[in-house]
Amino acid sequence: MGLNYIVGLIEGLLFLVLSIGIIVYAFSLHSYGEWALSPALFPLILGGVLFCFSLILLVKRYRSKFKERQGVSIDWFLALGSVGLSITYALLLPVLHFTLSTLLYLSSFLLILGVRNLWILIGLPIGLTVSIYYIFGVLLKVVLP
Amino acid sequence: MIDLWAFLDLRFIGLVFIGAVMGLIVGALPGLTVTMATALLVSITMPWSMKDALAVIMGVYVVGVYAGAISAVLINIPGAPSSVATTLDGFPLAKQGRAKTALYAAAIHSFIGSIIGLLILLLIAKPVTKIALAFTPFDYFLFALFGLTIVGSLTSKDFLKGLISATIGVLFSLVGMDPVFGVGRFTFGLINLLSGISIIPALIGLFGFSEVLMQVSHRSLGMIAERLLDERVDFKSILKYWPLSIQASLIGTFIGALPGVGGPIAALMAYDFAKRSVKEPSRPFGEGAIEGVIASEAANNACIGGALIPMLTMAIPGDAVTAVMLAAFYVHGMRPGPMLFVQTPDLFYAVVIGGFIGAFAVLILAVSLAPLLARIVTVPKSILLPAISVLCVVGTYAVNNSTFDIFLMIFFGVLGFVLRERGYSVASLVLGLVLGNMMDFNLRKAVALAQTSDSFIVALLYRPITLVLLVMVISSFLLSFLRFRSRDRGEVW
Numbered sequence: 001m002g003l004n005y006i007v008g009l010i011e012g013l014l015f016l017v018l019s020i021g022i023i024v025y026a027f028s029l030h031s032y033g034e035w036a037l038s039p040a041l042f043p044l045i046l047g048g049v050l051f052c053f054s055l056i057l058l059v060k061r062y063r064s065k066f067k068e069r070q071g072v073s074i075d076w077f078l079a080l081g082s083v084g085l086s087i088t089y090a091l092l093l094p095v096l097h098f099t100l101s102t103l104l105y106l107s108s109f110l111l112i113l114g115v116r117n118l119w120i121l122i123g124l125p126i127g128l129t130v131s132i133y134y135i136f137g138v139l140l141k142v143v144l145p
Numbered sequence: 146m147i148d149l150w151a152f153l154d155l156r157f158i159g160l161v162f163i164g165a166v167m168g169l170i171v172g173a174l175p176g177l178t179v180t181m182a183t184a185l186l187v188s189i190t191m192p193w194s195m196k197d198a199l200a201v202i203m204g205v206y207v208v209g210v211y212a213g214a215i216s217a218v219l220i221n222i223p224g225a226p227s228s229v230a231t232t233l234d235g236f237p238l239a240k241q242g243r244a245k246t247a248l249y250a251a252a253i254h255s256f257i258g259s260i261i262g263l264l265i266l267l268l269i270a271k272p273v274t275k276i277a278l279a280f281t282p283f284d285y286f287l288f289a290l291f292g293l294t295i296v297g298s299l300t301s302k303d304f305l306k307g308l309i310s311a312t313i314g315v316l317f318s319l320v321g322m323d324p325v326f327g328v329g330r331f332t333f334g335l336i337n338l339l340s341g342i343s344i345i346p347a348l349i350g351l352f353g354f355s356e357v358l359m360q361v362s363h364r365s366l367g368m369i370a371e372r373l374l375d376e377r378v379d380f381k382s383i384l385k386y387w388p389l390s391i392q393a394s395l396i397g398t399f400i401g402a403l404p405g406v407g408g409p410i411a412a413l414m415a416y417d418f419a420k421r422s423v424k425e426p427s428r429p430f431g432e433g434a435i436e437g438v439i440a441s442e443a444a445n446n447a448c449i450g451g452a453l454i455p456m457l458t459m460a461i462p463g464d465a466v467t468a469v470m471l472a473a474f475y476v477h478g479m480r481p482g483p484m485l486f487v488q489t490p491d492l493f494y495a496v497v498i499g500g501f502i503g504a505f506a507v508l509i510l511a512v513s514l515a516p517l518l519a520r521i522v523t524v525p526k527s528i529l530l531p532a533i534s535v536l537c538v539v540g541t542y543a544v545n546n547s548t549f550d551i552f553l554m555i556f557f558g559v560l561g562f563v564l565r566e567r568g569y570s571v572a573s574l575v576l577g578l579v580l581g582n583m584m585d586f587n588l589r590k591a592v593a594l595a596q597t598s599d600s601f602i603v604a605l606l607y608r609p610i611t612l613v614l615l616v617m618v619i620s621s622f623l624l625s626f627l628r629f630r631s632r633d634r635g636e637v638w
Binding site for chain 1: 169171174282305306308309312313315316319323325326328330331354357359361362363364489527528530531532534536538539542543546548551552555558559562566584585588589592593596
């Protein structure tokens, strides 16, 4: 029984719980008597459909335990680092504004990805920030953060 | 009698080309939409004559729709929602070093699609409108459901996972204010979610940011393609797909003529059609089949002519861009609709001829720029990925000037990454997201209407269009199901 098989089972269970949550939530939306126009109608149908799909997925997972293939290894440090960095960038944008926060973001991202060439570390963030500022902000009059 | 040659003056052509260049930039940059550019143009061109304004708008519209393919092919981010299907085979082609071929194919068949759509607009606008307007709310629901049954084509591995993705996409489309009662659904107290999930941040996240995470997490930091194949693009070999292009264009035009359906569905349905009808593709679909790019691009550009049909003949916009164009007509004191052909026929021809010139602009701009643009795939990903991330953020922010949208984009990026890692198709999720609202609203409307009649089933189903659509839904679903089932059993189908 491999890790992929267990993750597959958890995945099926998660969808099952999600579908039950949607059905319960959908009932809370229905307070207008008539079902035809109720805002709960479609979420309820979808919750039911997802419930059935999750059950089939779980059964399929259970039956395929001997046929699991190995997944590709993931560098979680890089994946989570990129997400964390992007969230920080989004948080910094209103505070430091576009130019400064983009320069910092790009330099940090390049460093995380292993770029050590000083010219690229300095030149690319400056070049790209100026280009985006010019194209979006000046040419296309798009408001930048 | 209208003198068509009067439109071929240098001023008119020049204005279309100015719009075309603008459309190329707007379409190729993720987050900037043709709708946004057209809305901007309505205000800029207010003091101009209507004919001049239409020239620029048609240039933006036709080239902007094509240009979505540029980022779809080169960096796997659809520049516009209607280029979603182009990423499925366009990006694999770029990875094989054949970005130039993909871009040329996209341009040539966008040209063919645009021309066919506009010809249909010119020749048979009225009958097409008549069919499109005969659709009842339940027909729209069935049509959207039929759209969802194409998940089989968007899912190369697991049909069930494709269905789950599509269901989740439909659920995401329900987030926001309910269109009938005005109550918030799935908003969890967040005011920013009341207006629903904007499609652009979701698209950029699901395709662009998730791609960044995929590449980074697999430490795939070389180039998208080790080298650009030194291929002399043979136009004859691209043009040999003209029958597929024409069929995809007809699908695109018809879907475009259905109000509120639009380019993404047209492109995805044409892609599905290509996958089902092409028996021996150049490569398997999803792995760089040029037929996939051709079908998607021909259909989304043909959709332009289709979307203009109800707008010009009945004043009902076919998509978001034509809704803005409608506003342009009103701003200039014109009334589109049946009287347009009687009172100001020159404006109808300005739209059509502007579109034709725009189609030629696609060819000229794409052929001259494709070799240059294709070089992007040889830039190392350690440099390209941070740049794409910034474009994702800026493009998302540009839609509504909202920092919340950036977080939404990151959320969809992470979701897309997890789903793709687990073998779920993000294109199916996008399909659900695009179709969900249409399904919800029309199903409720149809059920409510049918309840008022004597027989619920008769009121709902007993119409030729409805029955045809019902058969289409059931057979499409069964065919996909059987195809996957037989494949799982190792049978050749």
